[in-house]
Amino acid sequence: MSEKITGAEALIKSLIAEGVDRVFGYPGGAIIPVYDKLYDYTDQLKHILVRHEQGATHAAQGYARVSGRTGVVIVTSGPAATNVITGLSDALMDSTPMVVITGQVASAFLGSDAFQETDVVGITQPITKWAYQIRRAEDIPWAVARAFYIAGTGRPGPVVLDLAKDAQTGLLEWSHKKCEFIRSYIPYPEVKQDDLQVVADLINVAERPMIISGHGVMISEAEKELAALAEKADIPVTATLLGLSTIPSSHPLYKGMLGMHGNIGPNVNTNRCDLLVAVGMRFDDRVTGDTSKYAKQAKIVHIDIDSSEFDKNVKTTATVHGDAKEVLARLLPLVNEAKHTEWLQTFDEMALVEQEKVVKREVFPESGLMNMGEVVHKVSKATGDRAVLITDVGQNQMFSSRYFRYTEPKSIITSGGLGTMGFGLPASIGAKMGAPERTVCFFTGDGGLQMTIQELGTIMEYGVAVKIILLNNNFLGNVRQWQELFFKGRFSQTPMVNPDFVQIADAYGIKAENVETREQLDGAIERMLAHDGAYLLNVNIDATDMIFPMTPAGAAVDDIMLTPDEKFKLD
Amino acid sequence: MEKQLYTVTVFSENQVGLLNQISIIFTRRCLNIESLSVSPSSIEGVHKFTITCFSDRVTMEKVVKQIEKRIDVLKSFLYTDDEIVYQEVALYKVPTEKLLDANLEVIIRNHSARILEVTREYTVIEKTGHSDETEALFAELKSYDIRQFVRSGRVAVTKSPIEYVDMFLEEQNRRKDNAI
Numbered sequence: 184m185s186e187k188i189t190g191a192e193a194l195i196k197s198l199i200a201e202g203v204d205r206v207f208g209y210p211g212g213a214i215i216p217v218y219d220k221l222y223d224y225t226d227q228l229k230h231i232l233v234r235h236e237q238g239a240t241h242a243a244q245g246y247a248r249v250s251g252r253t254g255v256v257i258v259t260s261g262p263a264a265t266n267v268i269t270g271l272s273d274a275l276m277d278s279t280p281m282v283v284i285t286g287q288v289a290s291a292f293l294g295s296d297a298f299q300e301t302d303v304v305g306i307t308q309p310i311t312k313w314a315y316q317i318r319r320a321e322d323i324p325w326a327v328a329r330a331f332y333i334a335g336t337g338r339p340g341p342v343v344l345d346l347a348k349d350a351q352t353g354l355l356e357w358s359h360k361k362c363e364f365i366r367s368y369i370p371y372p373e374v375k376q377d378d379l380q381v382v383a384d385l386i387n388v389a390e391r392p393m394i395i396s397g398h399g400v401m402i403s404e405a406e407k408e409l410a411a412l413a414e415k416a417d418i419p420v421t422a423t424l425l426g427l428s429t430i431p432s433s434h435p436l437y438k439g440m441l442g443m444h445g446n447i448g449p450n451v452n453t454n455r456c457d458l459l460v461a462v463g464m465r466f467d468d469r470v471t472g473d474t475s476k477y478a479k480q481a482k483i484v485h486i487d488i489d490s491s492e493f494d495k496n497v498k499t500t501a502t503v504h505g506d507a508k509e510v511l512a513r514l515l516p517l518v519n520e521a522k523h524t525e526w527l528q529t530f531d532e533m534a535l536v537e538q539e540k541v542v543k544r545e546v547f548p549e550s551g552l553m554n555m556g557e558v559v560h561k562v563s564k565a566t567g568d569r570a571v572l573i574t575d576v577g578q579n580q581m582f583s584s585r586y587f588r589y590t591e592p593k594s595i596i597t598s599g600g601l602g603t604m605g606f607g608l609p610a611s612i613g614a615k616m617g618a619p620e621r622t623v624c625f626f627t628g629d630g631g632l633q634m635t636i637q638e639l640g641t642i643m644e645y646g647v648a649v650k651i652i653l654l655n656n657n658f659l660g661n662v663r664q665w666q667e668l669f670f671k672g673r674f675s676q677t678p679m680v681n682p683d684f685v686q687i688a689d690a691y692g693i694k695a696e697n698v699e700t701r702e703q704l705d706g707a708i709e710r711m712l713a714h715d716g717a718y719l720l721n722v723n724i725d726a727t728d729m730i731f732p733m734t735p736a737g738a739a740v741d742d743i744m745l746t747p748d749e750k751f752k753l754d
Numbered sequence: 755m756e757k758q759l760y761t762v763t764v765f766s767e768n769q770v771g772l773l774n775q776i777s778i779i780f781t782r783r784c785l786n787i788e789s790l791s792v793s794p795s796s797i798e799g800v801h802k803f804t805i806t807c808f809s810d811r812v813t814m815e816k817v818v819k820q821i822e823k824r825i826d827v828l829k830s831f832l833y834t835d836d837e838i839v840y841q842e843v844a845l846y847k848v849p850t851e852k853l854l855d856a857n858l859e860v861i862i863r864n865h866s867a868r869i870l871e872v873t874r875e876y877t878v879i880e881k882t883g884h885s886d887e888t889e890a891l892f893a894e895l896k897s898y899d900i901r902q903f904v905r906s907g908r909v910a911v912t913k914s915p916i917e918y919v920d921m922f923l924e925e926q927n928r929r930k931d932n933a934i
Contacts, residue, residue: 304771305771305774308771308774308775308778309778309782312825313825313826314771316770333825363933364929364930364933365825366767366828366923366926366930367766367767367825367826367827367828368825369926369929489823490819491816491819491820491822491823493819494812494815494816495816495819
């Protein structure tokens with residue numbers, strides 16, 4: 184009979200058995216036994232002490248999305264558990280594998296409003312893939328194994344394990360067995376050959392097909408299969424925000440990003456194509472605009488691992504339920520070689536208009552204050568278009584995702600579904616830890632940075648070499664833009680009085696500099712990238728700069744504003 | 755989209771908190787659950803939920819998919835009334851004295867109801883049937899001063915000869931053998 188160990192130690196041993204070598208967390212009363220045991224395992228399990236529990240979740244998300252591994256968070260009960268809610272919700276929306284372990288009061292106190300007790304499972308059920316309370320030490324190995332299996336397989340998502348204090352101190356005979364099967368859960372459905380044939384037949388007769396590559400392609404690591412299919416049948420590829428970098432920006436068949444601030448070609452051609460092949464995406468309203476005017480002329484094929492997405496927002500012609508990598512690989516031999524030269528040209532024609540009417544003004548201005556787009560363009564170029572882009576939320580997110588260029592997969596981490604301001608700084612910490620060999624560039628605004636600015640402390644403590652580019656316009660820029668365009672320029676609560684960000688970075692021992700004028704920009708970027716450690720550029724941005732093109736909320740995808748006064752028109 | 759009464763059945767593992775997981779799927783979509791009944795099913799360890807809801811088919815199909823997406827849910831199905839055999843049970847507590855004035859035999863016979871208990875003070879009548887039938891008895895007894903009335907949630911079995919849950923479990927057993 185093996186020796187008994189405490190639940191706290193069992194948790195740590197089970198995490199290690201699941202291949203975890205790093206956790207993000209913050210100690211507290213109801214999780215102290217785990218932290219006590221962690222003290223003995225620091226050589227096998229590195230703990231990153233964040234400065235706020237929300238930061239732990241976003242760091243774990245950044246880590247997970249850059250590496251494909253499951254991010255792990257350990258926090259205490261009550262307020263710590265409520266502080267992870269935003270990260271859980273974000274991770275569910277953006278299909279991010281994450282296991283969050285929350286401490287909980289001893290099981291005898293459950294339901295008594297004990298100190299730092301909150302109904303974690305009750306609160307988190309709607310925003311997790313699975314939430315489970317562990318009340319007995321002997322359930323720990325089973326629950327941990329199940330949590331990792333659920334979080335990391337199928338459509339990934341966050342899992343909560345709520346660990347009662349007496350389960351941490353109780354004794355058990357520990358042995359860990361990975362979970363490989365749950366009767367009520369089918370993570371990888373068997374792909375039906377008939378479904379594939381239907382889709383192949385649709386592709387083979389299409390004259391104006393278009394592929395939408397979503398986050399699912401990245402999660403499933405189906406980038407090669409996607410490119411192979413597109414190349415064989417000569418199909419233009421467009422990407423959702425989270426699908427960016429699933430195909431290199433320089434690929435001749437890549438025609439740009441969809442959505443409210445996406446490229447004109449893909450958005451307009453959504454309503455001109457005869458076949459849409461959507462892979463690993465969910466027809467979010469920021470992609471579709473008004474669904475009653477979305478791709479009505481087209482047949483729509485939806486390939487996804489989550490069948491509850493089929494016909495949820497957009498009615499489909501055919502669906503394939505399965506993992507993107509397998510589906511695309513098996514489609515390839517069924518699809519005929521084809522050429523769609525004229526159709527492809529229509530994208531390029533619209534790209535020229537966009538270049539002329541939008542990009543030129545934004546990225547290559549000749550005078551005036553600096554624009555966000557030009558800063559992003561220069562940083563991307565200086566990294567050889569090989570860095571990982573982390574964004575915050577708002578104008579900085581749209582400008583950086585538009586003007587950053589992507590060469591390798593898993594090169595964008597952004598809060599897409601939930602749109603969490605403050606996501607970026609901690610996510611960039613996790614991303615750098617998950618891909619230490621890659622340059623990590625984090626674009627943020629003055630609003631979002633201050634929502635989780637305490638994580639500069641984490642950067643300081645662990646020497647995380649994140650490049651922070653603060654696109655500072657002293658405004659909540661995206662709301663400001665809506666106020667200017669749709670609310671008669673009434674800038675209600677959007678101007679911000681800001682601190683000296685360089686001094687703040689300085690206090691954390693992070694190198695930083697102000698970039699006041701365009702002439703200083705190139706040199707500053709060079710110094711930032713040449714520096715070994717973290718670096719902050721506080722870039723003085725024109726507050727009147729607005730993100731275009733823009734499909735107003737609720738408008739059709741091809742109803743596109745090029746400037747406040749000019750709409751895109753097809754010749 | 756035309757609205758009608760739908761019956762959703764859910765087969766799940768017996769886990770704490772499943773009712774909450776299922777009910778919030780309705781809540782989030784502003785759907786009112788008309789009736790709900792939960793009990794162990796004929797399959798050991800598997801619980802069955804029977805839920806009725808007034809809505810349109812497209813909405814309900816999405817709801818069923820969202821329910822099935824929950825990890826501990828085995829299967830969920832959507833039915834209209836013509837696809838199932840269903841029943842409800844209703845109890846009526848009526849002052850015995852009042853019933854003495856009624857033609858009780860006719861009422862009981864006409865409604866195929868049963869008397870469960872008679873005391874000096876009150877009589878408890880039971881009626882099983884569809885809701886229009888239990889309502890019809892309610893309407894008739896109303897004039898006799900009903901003191902308490904309660905109606906259960908719907909329970910239902912399918913008319914289909916195929917037992918999809920059994921098939922699913924067999925399929926899953928095969929998968930389990932392959933996985934391990």
